[in-house]
Amino acid sequence: SDANKIWGSFAPAALAYDIDRAVTKPEEPTLAEMTEKAIDTLNKDEDGFFLMVEGSKIDWAAHANDPIGMITDFLAFDDAVAEALEFAEEDGNTLVIAVTDHANSGITIGNANTTKGYDTMPVSAYIDPLKEAKMTVEGALSQLKEDKSNLEEVAALYGLTDLTAEERDALVKSDNLSATLVQLLSTRANIGYTTGGHTGDDVFLYAYGPNKPTGLVDNTDLAKIMAQTI
Numbered sequence: 001s002d003a004n005k006i007w008g009s010f011a012p013a014a015l016a017y018d019i020d021r022a023v024t025k026p027e028e029p030t031l032a033e034m035t036e037k038a039i040d041t042l043n044k045d046e047d048g049f050f051l052m053v054e055g056s057k058i059d060w061a062a063h064a065n066d067p068i069g070m071i072t073d074f075l076a077f078d079d080a081v082a083e084a085l086e087f088a089e090e091d092g093n094t095l096v097i098a099v100t101d102h103a104n105s106g107i108t109i110g111n112a113n114t115t116k117g118y119d120t121m122p123v124s125a126y127i128d129p130l131k132e133a134k135m136t137v138e139g140a141l142s143q144l145k146e147d148k149s150n151l152e153e154v155a156a157l158y159g160l161t162d163l164t165a166e167e168r169d170a171l172v173k174s175d176n177l178s179a180t181l182v183q184l185l186s187t188r189a190n191i192g193y194t195t196g197g198h199t200g201d202d203v204f205l206y207a208y209g210p211n212k213p214t215g216l217v218d219n220t221d222l223a224k225i226m227a228q229t230i
Helices: 031-042 057-063 067-091 124-131 137-141 151-157 165-173 177-188 221-229
Strands: 096-099 205-208
Touching (some): 067 205, 124 177, 165 177
């Protein structure tokens, strides 16, 4: 559309996780594509514009303690930020702020498995197990047959290849496959969590352009800085 006003809805509820899209919802646009289109449309206004873009399912993945959902949708959000930065660099008069509204899950690199030996454990021990995943836990479970006859194949989609007897038994007996899958993968990747909810720690603030905030900033001041910039 070349209209000056656009409203788009691409799913009855949430969009697919970025890594799942090709399999589950190939017709859906990416966050970066929607960001680019929004900027192109809003930039027609000579008075300038305000745009808010949310990578919302990073939060859902954190609530589920799903590192695959967190990492891949964070990368998708990064692609969207790149679209905004490309415009801001060319425009020279646009403020870009990238920030989260809160921390979530208390994810840690290291868990009970790393109480000893962490000083000699290679980085690959944390990263390689995650690289095996082809889908998020939500995406993998969307492929599960009603009779669960393909449970091992679904686990493999989530990176749990070559299941041990203990892992297979845990999945067969599980009454919450999502929770069991993320627990098994996080154990393999030596990742820990403190909660399935929000946490109170400070969060990172990234900013570019005129009037950009720096230092330790109260969250409610960001709205004031944006208003002053406009």
